[in-house]
Amino acid sequence: MHRGHIYSVHIMTNLLDTVLYTGVTGHLAERVQQHKEKQVSGFTARYNLNKLVYHEETSDIGAAISREKQIKGWTRVKKNKLIESVNPEWKDLSFEL
DSSP: OOOOOOEEEEEEEOTTSOOEEEEEESOHHHHHHHHHTTOSOSHHHHTTOOEEEEEEEESOHHHHHHHHHHHHTSOHHHHHHHHHHHOTTOOOGGGGO
C-alpha cells in the first residue's frame, strides 16, 4: 500500500518567543533547517525565527493550507494557547524530528 504525502503546519519563533511565524510544508525537518540556517530570505530570517514550537500533520494539502490560514488569523493569545497545549515550556521541537 502506498502511503500518502504528509504536510505539516508549523509555528516558528525566536529565542525570546516574541515573534511567531506560521507556515506549511511537505518536508518539515528540511524546512526547519532552512529557517535555522537563514536559507529562506524574508520574515523568518529577518526576525531570527529558529525555534520550532508547534507542528501538526495531515495528508491533505488543502486542509493544511486552510489550517495555516486559520492559525495566521488568530490572536497572539490564541496562538500561545495552541502552542502551550502541546509544548507548555516552548521547547525547540526540531530536535525530535
